[in-house]
Amino acid sequence: MCDLKTNRRMFLGTMGAASALMGSEAVLGSLLRDKPEKLAIDGGKPVRDSSLGSGPYGTQFYDEVEEQELLDVLRSRSPFRHEEGKVVQFERAYAEHLGARFALGVTSGTTALYAAMAALEVGPGDEVILPAWNWYADYDAIVLSGALPVFAEIDDSFCIDPDDIERHITPHTKVIIAAHLEGCPCDMDAILDIARRHKLRVLEDCAQCAGGKYKGKYVGTLGDIGINSFQLSKTITAGEGGAVVTNDPVLYERAFRFHDVGIIGRSYNESVGHGVLAGFASCNFRMNEFTGAVLCGQLRKLETICSALRTNAKKVRAGIADLPKLKLRKSGDIEGDLGMRVFLDMGNGERRDHFLRAVRAEGISANGPGGSAILPIDDRVANKRTVHPEWPSFNTPQGKAIQFGPECCPRTIDILSRHGGVIIGPQYTEQDVQDVIAAIRKVYLAMHEA
Numbered sequence: 001m002c003d004l005k006t007n008r009r010m011f012l013g014t015m016g017a018a019s020a021l022m023g024s025e026a027v028l029g030s031l032l033r034d035k036p037e038k039l040a041i042d043g044g045k046p047v048r049d050s051s052l053g054s055g056p057y058g059t060q061f062y063d064e065v066e067e068q069e070l071l072d073v074l075r076s077r078s079p080f081r082h083e084e085g086k087v088v089q090f091e092r093a094y095a096e097h098l099g100a101r102f103a104l105g106v107t108s109g110t111t112a113l114y115a116a117m118a119a120l121e122v123g124p125g126d127e128v129i130l131p132a133w134n135w136y137a138d139y140d141a142i143v144l145s146g147a148l149p150v151f152a153e154i155d156d157s158f159c160i161d162p163d164d165i166e167r168h169i170t171p172h173t174k175v176i177i178a179a180h181l182e183g184c185p186c187d188m189d190a191i192l193d194i195a196r197r198h199k200l201r202v203l204e205d206c207a208q209c210a211g212g213k214y215k216g217k218y219v220g221t222l223g224d225i226g227i228n229s230f231q232l233s234k235t236i237t238a239g240e241g242g243a244v245v246t247n248d249p250v251l252y253e254r255a256f257r258f259h260d261v262g263i264i265g266r267s268y269n270e271s272v273g274h275g276v277l278a279g280f281a282s283c284n285f286r287m288n289e290f291t292g293a294v295l296c297g298q299l300r301k302l303e304t305i306c307s308a309l310r311t312n313a314k315k316v317r318a319g320i321a322d323l324p325k326l327k328l329r330k331s332g333d334i335e336g337d338l339g340m341r342v343f344l345d346m347g348n349g350e351r352r353d354h355f356l357r358a359v360r361a362e363g364i365s366a367n368g369p370g371g372s373a374i375l376p377i378d379d380r381v382a383n384k385r386t387v388h389p390e391w392p393s394f395n396t397p398q399g400k401a402i403q404f405g406p407e408c409c410p411r412t413i414d415i416l417s418r419h420g421g422v423i424i425g426p427q428y429t430e431q432d433v434q435d436v437i438a439a440i441r442k443v444y445l446a447m448h449e450a
């Protein structure tokens, strides 16, 4: 702690030097702002009297646009996917928005993953590399395809660490899952380079990053195939729903057939021409027209939501940038990052937990990384439990040999335990943003005094 105190003195010293450049009132205000105040958690006055948080983003923007879209479907009495319907409209608009050739609406992000696995012909004997911190659906889609999931560590962006991917590549590896988690784009240049060198496919999971960009391109359009989710907690939502995105007509045809009992319809023929594949054993993951209608409305708000989140997160980052020894979550591309939260690396789990408790006591919503699980330590993963004892995933020599549990992802566990973040809302007012900044500064500086 001693050197943290020194650091704070140095910081205040710098502020003093800055007074020559700034008006003295501004400097005084700045110093007062940073004067250690009694934290709310210790009985001091909180930054806010009422708690500031943000619910699901998309529903905050529901209005007469979604209402009208839904009424159209109700009045048409035609809620099943059809050629002139809302789902097809949404698919076309979504593909155009992203700059992709094809988008396919499905029932959820999970079923989008199953369709993507089928499109990539992932099956028994194949290995798929995914980040150890990820949603269950990615792991389940691999296992339910009969393939073997292989975990790589995350880095300080909470996304898959490209440096750890190569270590796990074997002659059986077929796909890398690049999951853009909690609004943060992965380091796609590095991942695509590895994939090219090893002739692997890249599946981008954009469920937690709809509207996110990497170097100016929408996530989901950089790899071979992308998936999205429109479940309640995602950038835009219809409660449930998902999409598969690709530029590759064969992958699109396979995904399309898989989502609709092996067949392709007129909208498919119109956008691609006649299929080149025969049908194969498939599913029904068709999106219904009510979902398509809500998503047609929500899509028009996607950029508003993303830009509000980004602007607010940017202000918070700027408002705390001068804090001593500040270490923020890394991002594959901070400009394209959605800014759903601003995470600080607090050094260890104990300090992180104290930081979060103290920030929450100031009336600001804050927590550790969320929306995913440390999969290798999850009971059903660690014990390789499947629907049938002879399931192919874990019956190959590699499947039998692979070990999950905490030993396969120590760095992931450490990174996640150190980071705590404040929630950013797309509807935050300027005062809300300033309160978030004030709470972080107050707690962070007090912790550096301690």
Ligand SMILES: Cc1ncc(COP(=O)(O)O)c(C=O)c1O
Residues within 6 Å of the ligand: 108, 109, 110, 111, 134, 135, 137, 138, 179, 205, 207, 208, 229, 230, 231, 240, 241, 242, 371
């Ligand atoms: C990274 C990721 N992938 C896939 C999914 C699955 O999406 P859904 O809930 O729509 O099935 C989720 C859902 O939270 C997710 O976070």
